[in-house]
Amino acid sequence: MNMRRDVDEITGGKRLRRMRKAEWSRRLVRENLLSASDLIWPVFLMEGDDSAEDIAAMPGVRRLTVDRAVEATRRAAALGIPAIATFPNIPMERRDRTGSHSLDADNLINRATRAIKSAVPEIGIITDAALDPFTDHGHDGVLREGVIVNDESVALITEAAVGQARAGADIIAPSDMMDGRVGAIRDALDEAGYADVAIMSYATKFASAYYGPYREAIGTAGVLQGDKKTYYIDPANTEEALRETEADIAEGADMVMVKPGLPYLDICWRVRETFQVPTFAYQVSGEYAMIEAAAANGWIDGERVMMESLLAFKRAGCDGILTYYALRAAEALQNRGAGGS
Numbered sequence: 001m002n003m004r005r006d007v008d009e010i011t012g013g014k015r016l017r018r019m020r021k022a023e024w025s026r027r028l029v030r031e032n033l034l035s036a037s038d039l040i041w042p043v044f045l046m047e048g049d050d051s052a053e054d055i056a057a058m059p060g061v062r063r064l065t066v067d068r069a070v071e072a073t074r075r076a077a078a079l080g081i082p083a084i085a086t087f088p089n090i091p092m093e094r095r096d097r098t099g100s101h102s103l104d105a106d107n108l109i110n111r112a113t114r115a116i117k118s119a120v121p122e123i124g125i126i127t128d129a130a131l132d133p134f135t136d137h138g139h140d141g142v143l144r145e146g147v148i149v150n151d152e153s154v155a156l157i158t159e160a161a162v163g164q165a166r167a168g169a170d171i172i173a174p175s176d177m178m179d180g181r182v183g184a185i186r187d188a189l190d191e192a193g194y195a196d197v198a199i200m201s202y203a204t205k206f207a208s209a210y211y212g213p214y215r216e217a218i219g220t221a222g223v224l225q226g227d228k229k230t231y232y233i234d235p236a237n238t239e240e241a242l243r244e245t246e247a248d249i250a251e252g253a254d255m256v257m258v259k260p261g262l263p264y265l266d267i268c269w270r271v272r273e274t275f276q277v278p279t280f281a282y283q284v285s286g287e288y289a290m291i292e293a294a295a296a297n298g299w300i301d302g303e304r305v306m307m308e309s310l311l312a313f314k315r316a317g318c319d320g321i322l323t324y325y326a327l328r329a330a331e332a333l334q335n336r337g338a339g340g341s
């Protein structure tokens with residue numbers, strides 16, 4: 001076909017493909033790299049000894065007893081993963097209206113923290129301070145006459161957080177979205193002598209359908225009454241997400257998180273650009289399940305999509321990613337060198 005203008009005329013002589021011609025030149029101009037240091041591994045805990053349970057909606061992810069979690073954490077540390085985040089599946093008979101078992105020094109989270117801290121002291125331990133694993137209605141706070149009451153929930157979450165610090169947690173991660181909880185936790189930690197314990201706030205946590213498989217994992221899927229729209233952020237809102245983040249930073253958050261991850265990369269970017277604080281994304285259970293389901297059907301190359309999805313968080317400005325892929329990705333990085341392909 002006869003072109004009206006030749007390509008050099010159209011591009012002004014620019015040839016962007018020049019640097020893409022070989023692997024060495026692609027590597028040379030690569031702007032973002034994923035490393036094991038960017039990964040935080042969420043670990044599901046269960047009661048018992050020396051066993052693990054599959055989670056149907058999260059193939060490849062298992063609930064672990066504390067001893068198994070210690071072993072797995074050892075592997076994570078050896079792969080260069082800096083931190084893990086624990087999530088407990090609490091037996092139903094331990095759950096009640098106010099999540100009172102969250103305050104028990106010997107609950108599953110706290111026992112796991114003590115065991116992991118003494119066996120693998122070089123890895124950071126992040127504990128989630130929300131009440132949902134402990135309430136019989138599956139909400140993150142206290143439910144009274146159909147309402148999740150803010151201030152009473154903050155008081156309990158704060159007390160649970162101090163207990164987690166006492167057990168040896170390095171970072172408290174409040175995932176409940178109650179107003180004022182970051183400041184209340186900061187005050188309480190300082191007062192109890194845990195000024196060194198950091199806070200990673202789930203600053204922008206959206207009322208998302210992507211959390212489904214997680215609720216199976218911690219056993220809240222069948223018990224959750226209603227939804228969490230009165231405390232998580234509306235997926236339609238950006239400015240509100242920024243106001244939430246600003247409030248959490250002002251109250252003392254050391255790090256902030258955006259959750260879910262991939263569908264909310266715009267929020268990651270806006271948060272990083274606006275506040276310049278360490279920013280993390282949580283690639284949540286539903287995101288993991290989607291990739292795994294498509295990969296299992298042979299519709300996508302799961303390994304490559306995993307690496308590409310994690311790299312996308314780096315490109316969007318995240319300092320790190322909470323991901324169920326942490327071990328697999330760290331292994332892949334070790335085998336192939338950083339960057340993915």
Ligand code: PBG
Pocket residue numbers: 128130131132140175176210211212213214215228283284285286
């Ligand atoms: C609740 C909590 C949620 C997740 C972690 N902590 C959301 C929820 O159950 O409403 C989701 C994590 C995931 O989907 O991977 N405090």
